[in-house]
Every structure is written in structure tokens, then in C-alpha cells.
Amino acid sequence: MNIEIRRLTPELVEDYIHFFDVTPHATGKEEHRCYCVWWCNDDAEGKDYLPLEKRRNYAAQYVKDGNIQGYLAYCDGRVVGWCNANTKADCLKYYCWRRFMGAVPTGEREKVKSIALRLRRT
DSSP states (O other), X not given: OOEEEEEXXXXXXXXXXXXXXXXXXXXXXXXXXXXXXXXXXXXXXXXXXXXXXXXXXXXXXXXXXXXXXXXXXXXXXXXXXXXXXXXXXXXXXXHHHHHHTOOOOOOTTOOOEEEEEEEOOO
């Protein structure tokens, strides 16, 4: 078994999208695939992420623009995991951060990471 961790770059956008296309979420419903758009460094206020195809397109653009940052895990060349990682200061716009954590101020020099992990079920 060959395990590899790669930093998400615009060149890996197709792998990123594919991971969410094939990874079931808790409900198993296609329309609940998140593509991590609510955990990216962009203000979701006033944005329409429905239907699924729109959310998918936002995700691809966010990866290309660097608004979604993190790491993809590969096993034998196949993407099997995703870890959303960014500095805390860059997480404060996240819809989910504000909803679940509250907007906690942070100093510009403070090095705190925010991590959200999703693994593929086999």
C-alpha cells in the first residue's frame, strides 16, 4: 500500500472534486455533498450554493483561487482523504466557523491551524 499526502494546489482540483463526488456523507444523499465550500476562506453571505452543481463549481473556483486550502491523501494513486487546513485568521469568514465556533478575534502573527478532516469510506 502506497500512501501519499499532497498539498492542495489548483493542479489537483479535479482530484479534489472527484473525492467529494464519490465520498458519501452521513446522509448518503447526493444533494448533501458539501465540497467544503462553507469551510473556505470566502464570505458565504448572500451566496447561493444550491443546486449541487453550483456548489461543485464554486468549490472548483475556490481551489483555483486558493480560498480552499488543505491536503489530499492518496492510497495507491487514488484520492481517499481530505484535510481542510488554514490559519485561524483566514477561517473567520467561514460560514461554518461563524456558525459553530463564533468569530473569535486572533492576532495577525498568531499561528493557529484550523483542520476539518473527511475520509472516504471503503
